[in-house]
Every structure is written in structure tokens, then in C-alpha cells.
Amino acid sequence: MNPAGRQSSQNPNARTIEILDQMGKYYDQMQDQWRPVAYRKAIATLRQQDQKITTSKQAVALPFIGKRLADKIEEIVLTDRLRRLDSTRNDPTDQVLRLFLGIYGVGLVQANKWIQAGHRTLNDLITSAKLTDSQKIGIDHYKDFATRIPRAEVEAHGEYIETALHKLDPAMQSTIMGSYRRGAKDSGDIDIIISKPNASIAELRTIAFETLVPSLTASGFLKCKLATSSRHDEGTKWHGVSCLPTSTTWRRLDLLLVPDYEMGAALLYFTGNDIFNRSIRLLASKKGMRLNQRGLYKDVVRGRNREKLNEGTLVEGRSERKIFEILGVPWREPAERIC
Ligand code: DCP
Ligand code: MG
Ligand code: MN
Numbered sequence: 001m002n003p004a005g006r007q008s009s010q011n012p013n014a015r016t017i018e019i020l021d022q023m024g025k026y027y028d029q030m031q032d033q034w035r036p037v038a039y040r041k042a043i044a045t046l047r048q049q050d051q052k053i054t055t056s057k058q059a060v061a062l063p064f065i066g067k068r069l070a071d072k073i074e075e076i077v078l079t080d081r082l083r084r085l086d087s088t089r090n091d092p093t094d095q096v097l098r099l100f101l102g103i104y105g106v107g108l109v110q111a112n113k114w115i116q117a118g119h120r121t122l123n124d125l126i127t128s129a130k131l132t133d134s135q136k137i138g139i140d141h142y143k144d145f146a147t148r149i150p151r152a153e154v155e156a157h158g159e160y161i162e163t164a165l166h167k168l169d170p171a172m173q174s175t176i177m178g179s180y181r182r183g184a185k186d187s188g189d190i191d192i193i194i195s196k197p198n199a200s201i202a203e204l205r206t207i208a209f210e211t212l213v214p215s216l217t218a219s220g221f222l223k224c225k226l227a228t229s230s231r232h233d234e235g236t237k238w239h240g241v242s243c244l245p246t247s248t249t250w251r252r253l254d255l256l257l258v259p260d261y262e263m264g265a266a267l268l269y270f271t272g273n274d275i276f277n278r279s280i281r282l283l284a285s286k287k288g289m290r291l292n293q294r295g296l297y298k299d300v301v302r303g304r305n306r307e308k309l310n311e312g313t314l315v316e317g318r319s320e321r322k323i324f325e326i327l328g329v330p331w332r333e334p335a336e337r338i339c
Contacts, residue, residue: 012052015080017043026098027039031107038066039069042069055077056073093115097115103122103142125139133227137224141241144249145251151184151186153244153247154186158180160216160221165212168207168215169207172194172207174193178272179272181270181271183335192256193267193270195259195260195263199259201235204257204259209238213240221244223241237255239255240253240255241253260318261295261317262295264319265291265292265294265317268291269292271337276337289312295316
């Protein structure tokens with residue numbers, strides 16, 4: 001079953017959805033925090049309609065569609081285009097910004113600094129900007145990292161890692177997460193949880209980071225390590241690049257080490273999607289709890305702006321299903337965790 005509902009070509013709102021999707025992707029590339037969410041939710045609503053939505057008034061009456069998005073829907077129906085989208089396509093600075101934001105690990109601050117310094121192309125950056133090792137790799141493999149990974153190839157990377165892992169220790173386990181676990185036909189990167197029943201974090205680290213990674217690097221499967229975005233993840237996360245022996249395309253690979261007592265929370269976190277995670281975390285915080293990739297905590301004291309004033313007490317970490325239960329959320333299969 002296609003989780004998105006009807007095939008888009010049969011949907012009376014197919015053209016509106018197509019253009020809204022492009023607009024949402026644009027905001028995604030611009031690393032806008034909220035608009036991509038609003039667009040994805042509005043698109044999900046439109047997909048469920050049997051009738052063509054033609055006016056702003058009709059649109060605004062539907063769930064998750066605000067006034068501004070409703071006006072855009074009317075504009076698309078009337079003109080078969082969206083001026084906001086056209087203007088971004090014709091604006092050269094905007095295009096450079098999107099080009100730079102497409103480099104792995106580059107955010108708005110860095111991209112804008114380069115633009116202010118007069119850089120306009122990837123070649124400008126290579127020849128005259130001061131780049132980190134990760135940025136150099138992101139530029140050298142810009143096209144590779146922008147190419148979606150077919151599901152079968154995600155599986156092949158997973159099997160390659162699992163085979164190597166089992167040779168080191170047959171009790172070690174690897175599980176493919178992210179968009180793959182949600183059933184996606186292709187993925188942006190490969191996300192893998194590495195675990196072992198009853199093993200401590202220290203043991204996982206020794207096997208995965210001190211043995212597995214070096215040996216897969218020596219065999220040529222792993223190409224390099226990339227800088228981790230958050231210092232918080234040091235020690236349990238590995239970001240890097242892998243490439244199948246039968247391919248020349250470098251793929252982004254994320255490894256996460258997970259002890260048993262955190263497995264449920266880690267499965268929940270690493271399955272996503274990111275928007276589903278945000279909404280379930282918000283729900284937890286409304287119930288006086290806190291959810292992160294390690295567990296669900298209670299008795300969290302929060303200040304005026306929902307900022308937490310203490311860590312709280314662990315309620316559940318092991319079981320994904322129990323976390324849903326405690327939060328009072330009916331179980332959702334990974335494929336249903338979109339939005
Ligand atoms: N995640 C999150 N918030 C983020 C980044 C990630 O909650 N800012 C969680 C949810 C994601 C999972 O981690 O589903 C994996 O992150 P990815 O960036 O790899 O995203 P996906 O695997 O979902 O999609 P893609 O196919 O683009 O990799
Ligand atoms: Mg992913
Ligand atoms: Mn990832």
C-alpha cells in the first residue's frame with residue numbers, strides 16, 4: 001500500500017500538490033524550520049480530498065491549511081504556477097545559497113559567510129575558501145550525496161556491515177533505520193543501529209569504533225569519517241561515507257550504538273520521520289515528560305518557556321511499544337510515521 005494514499009496522477013489536486021511540494025522542498029533546502037512542515041501537512045490533507053480544491057475559502061476550511069497556504073492553493077489553480085516559487089528560481093543569490101546549503105554539513109551561517117566573501121560557485125570555494133575536511137568531501141562528492149539511494153542498495157550496505165560485524169562477534173546486531181524502516185523506496189542516506197544483547201556502551205564502542213570501522217576502512221568500504229554536528233553525540237554516533245565494491249557512488253552512512261536499555265527510544269528516534277519525532281516529543285512535554293533518543297523521562301520541571309529545569313526520572317527506554325503506551329498514543333507502524 002502506498003502510505004501517501006491515492007496515486008498522485010489520479011488525485012484531483014495532483015497539480016496543486018506538485019507545485020506545493022516544490023515550494024516545500026525549496027524551504028527545506030533553505031533550512032527553514034517550520035515551512036517545510038506546514039507544506040508537508042497541507043499536502044497530506046490535499047491528498048485525502050476527493051474533490052479538486054479551487055478556492056482559498058475551501059482550502060482554509062481543511063485541517064492543517066492556514067490562510068497563506070490557502071491563498072497559494074488558489075493562486076496555483078488560477079494561474080498554474082506560484083509567483084513565490086518562480087521568483088526563487090530567478091534570483092541568482094538565492095541559487096548560490098541553495099548550492100552552498102547542499103554541501104554536507106553546511107548551514108545558513110557558513111553559506112552566507114561564503115556569499116559575503118564573494119564566492120559564487122563550488123569551484124570558488126575549492127580554490128579560495130578555507131574549508132574543513134568534511135566540507136571538502138561534501139564538495140568533491142556533491143553529486144553523489146544529492147543522489148537518492150535505491151532501497152536495494154541501502155540493503156546491500158546493511159548486509160555488508162552485518163557480515164563484517166558477525167565475523168567480529170556473532171552476537172552483534174545491525175538494524176537499518178531512517179526512511180528505510182519507514183518503507184521508503186529510496187533514501188537520502190543509510191542509517192544503522194549497532195547493538196548487542198547485554199553489552200555495555202563501552203563494549204559496543206570497542207567493537208564498532210575500534211575494530212569494525214578501522215577494518216571496513218582498510219577494506220575500502222568505508223571512505224571517510226565526517227564531522228558530527230553535535231558534541232552531545234560523540235561516543236555513540238559515527239557519521240561517514242561508504243561505497244559498495246560494485247559501485248563508484250559514495251553514500252552517506254550514519255551509525256548509532258545502542259545499549260539494550262535505550263533500544264526502544266533509539267528505534268523511535270531513528271525511525272522518524274523528523275516531523276513525527278517533533279510532534280511526539282511535544283506531546284511528551286505537554287504531559288510533563290521528556291522524550292529523547294535515550295528514553296522517556298517523567299517529573300521534568302519546566303520553566304515559563306517550556307525549557308527544562310531538571311533531567312527527570314527515566315520511565316522507559318527499552319521498549320518502543322511501551323513508550324507509545326505510556327504516552328497514550330496508539331501504536332503506529334513505521335510506515336505510518338509520516339507527519
Ligand atoms: N532525526 C530527527 N531530527 C533531525 C534529524 C534526524 O528526529 N533533525 C531522526 C528522524 C529521522 C532519523 O533521525 O528519520 C534519520 O535521520 P535522516 O536525516 O537520515 O532522515 P531519514 O532517514 O528520515 O530520511 P532520508 O531518507 O533523507 O535519510
Ligand atoms: Mg536517513
Ligand atoms: Mn541519517
